[in-house]
Amino acid sequence: MTTSPSVAVITGASSGIGAVYAERFAARGYDLLLVARREDRLRELAAKLESLHGINVQTLTADLAKESGMQAVEKSLRSNERISVLVNNAGVAHLAPFTAGSAELHQADIALNITALTRLSLAALTRFQAQNSGTLINVASVVSLHARAGSSVYSGTKGYVLNFTRGLQEEVAGTNVKIQAVLPAMTATEIWEVSGVSMENLPPAAIMTTENLVDAALAGLDQGEAVTIPPLHDLAKWEAYESARLAVFESCLTGVPAPRYQK
Template identity: 45%
Template structure:
C-alpha cells in the first residue's frame, strides 16, 4: 500500500462510537480529518477537541447518507478533494425486528445507509485513488456477515454485502495500489443498540469501542484484507477462506452436479 500517513481521512458516522474512535486515533497519527454525520453540533464539539488536542485540521460535513442529495455532497468531496487518501465507511444502523414484523420503509432506509451509501462512496473515490496509484478504503462490516443466524432481519445481509464488496474491491483495486479493508466487529459498546431499539440483555460480553478500533488499526497497518478483532485464531479465518476458494473450480461446469441428476 502506498504511504497514506499524511493524507486526510474522511470518516462517516463520525459523531459517536466507532467513527469517533477512528477520528481520535487518526488525529493522534497526525492525519487531518473530514467528519461526516447528521449531528452537526456533536461533530463541531468533537472537531474542536481534536484540533486543540492533536493539532490537526478538521472539517465538519453534516449529511444524512440516506438522503440522495446529501449523499451526493459527500461523494463530490471524495471525488474532488485530492487531500483525502483514506475513506472510513462506518455509518450504519440496525433494526430490532425480523421479516415477520418488518416495516418495509425502515428496511429500505437501512439498506440505503448500510449498502447504497457504502457502495456510492467507494465508487466516488475509487477512480481517483486508482489514478493516483494509492489510497485506502475501510468498510465496517460485522461478524454477523459470517453468522446470519445470530441476528434476525436484513442487518446481517447488509453486512455480508459490505464484506463481499470489500473483497471484490480489493481483488480489483489492490493491484492498482488501492488498499481495501473490511473490519468485522462483534458486539461493541456503541449507540447502535439504543438507536435501533435493540436489547443488550442477551449479549454476555461486549468489546470496548476503543479496543475495537485499536485492533482494527493493527490490521490496517498490516494491510489485512479482512480484520476480525474478536477472532483468537487467524487460522480459523484462513481455513474458512481456503474452503471457499477450494469450491471455485467446481463452479464452472457445463452440467449440473451428478447429485442433482436423476
C-alpha cells in the first residue's frame, strides 16, 4: 500500500520567496498547492516543478486581499487532509508617509498582511491540532521589531504577524504541531516594485537573495527555531533582546503605578 505525499500550501507563490519555498518543498518530496494572483506564473512554475521533481502541483488563483480569495484558500485548507504545511508568505508593502496613502490602500494592505494570514492560519491549525501534526510558517519581517517613517502600516502588520505567531506557538506547545516565524530583512523580491522604494536605492551588501533567505529559514525550521532571522549573525543580540522583552513584561505585573508617575 502506497501513501500519497503530504501537501505544502504556499501563498504568494508566483515569484520571490514563495516560489523558492515551492521549489524547496518540492525537492523534499511534497506535493504542492500554490496560491497567487498571477495564474500564468503559477502554471509555469507548476509545470517546472512537476517535471523536475515528479510531484503533483495544483494551483489556485486567488487575491488574498479579497473575501473571495480568502474563502477559496480556506476551503482547500479545510477539505484536503493531505495538507501538512502552510507557508503564509503573501504580503505587500507600501513605504510612504501614512497620510500619503488612502484608507482603501491601507485597508488592502491590512487585509492581505493580517486578515488573510489570520484566517488561513485558523483553517490550517484547526485540522493540524486535531490530528496533532502539521507545520505553519508565517513570514513576518525584521521591521516587526522596529518602525521608521514611511513604514508605519507595513511595520504594524508585520508586528502583528510576529506577536500572533508567538501566541500560537504557546498554544501548541508540547504537541507535534510546529509553528515558525521568519523575519527577512532586505530581500531581492518584487515587493520593492510596489513599495515605493527602488532596490537601486538600497545598499547592495544588505540585500539577501531569496534562495539564501529560504534555505536559512528552512534550516531554522529543521533546528526547531521558533523565530528565524536569516541575516542575524550574532545570536547573542537576539537572546539579549528576548531576555529584555520578557523582563519588561514581567516587571509590569505589579498593579502599582511606577514612582515617576506618582506625585
